[in-house]
């Protein structure tokens with residue numbers, strides 16, 4: 001079958017759902033992943049073809065896209081902060097705004113730290129995207145990553161191997177942290193978290209492909225207690241950050257001022273709300 005004909009089938013089937021441009025991008029992500037055929041290669045040779053035996057994966061992908069399954073789960077991989085990450089239904093798909101959080105931490109570290117081996121803890125690590133990008137980009141950092149989901153930790157461990165970094169993974173529940181989860185003496189220079197923060201009342205704003213495929217454990221909190229993770233993590237950070245250590249959060253864009261006040265009530269200084277590229281309240285940085 002000619003690859004250009006397959007491309008037409010993708011457009012006929014999917015343009016009404018996603019729009020032409022996004023379908024083109026999905027198509028070439030698939031041809032690259034399954035057949036090593038790039039957009040450029042097809043532009044050079046319009047007669048490229050695949051055999052009948054080779055067709056199944058791309059038709060399976062087409063069917064899954066028709067059912068609004070995210071392309072990252074179909075291919076089992078994505079990119080974050082320029083690095084490859086394996087993902088599946090147990091891990092949130094890393095978002096571009098979280099890359100901004102990683103960038104903020106790297107910038108802060110390069111400006112001020114003389115610490116030769118900063119220790120960093122990422123709480124709610126999911127695919128490991130934050131912890132692994134920091135381990136890759138902050139030389140000598142000792143990085144720890146926690147998640148309550150054993151399946152997410154398994155995937156994050158694969159990602160640490162894939163990216164050739166050392167991260168110590170801890171399976172633990174931050175809302176009910178037991179003392180054996182971490183050495184009593186362990187303290188950190190940086191604690192970072194992108195915890196669940198979407199309220200049930202915001203579900204109407206969430207696209208179907210997210211609602212129906214991504215882990216709800218990673219996304220949602222109750223409407224009447226939306227900051228429970230921020231409270232638990234800030235309280236934990238009071239005892240677990242070293243003097244002058246820093247706390248970084250990704251936050252719900254609608255709850256910036258409330259989250260800032262919460263962090264301040266635990267005695268943190270210089271608590272700043274930082275906007276993302278779209279001008280939305282997206283991160284908090286605070287000093288112990």
Ligand SMILES: C[S@@+](CC[C@H](N)C(=O)[O-])C[C@H]1O[C@@H](n2cnc3c(N)ncnc32)[C@H](O)[C@@H]1O
Nearest residue numbers: 094124125126147148149173174194195196218
């Ligand atoms: C918003 S996701 C963030 C994932 C990843 N850090 C990222 O930025 O893409 C939140 C993560 O917190 C984890 N989580 C949920 N409840 C938790 C708990 N009680 N203790 C520890 N981790 C939890 C979820 O499994 C999920 O991986």
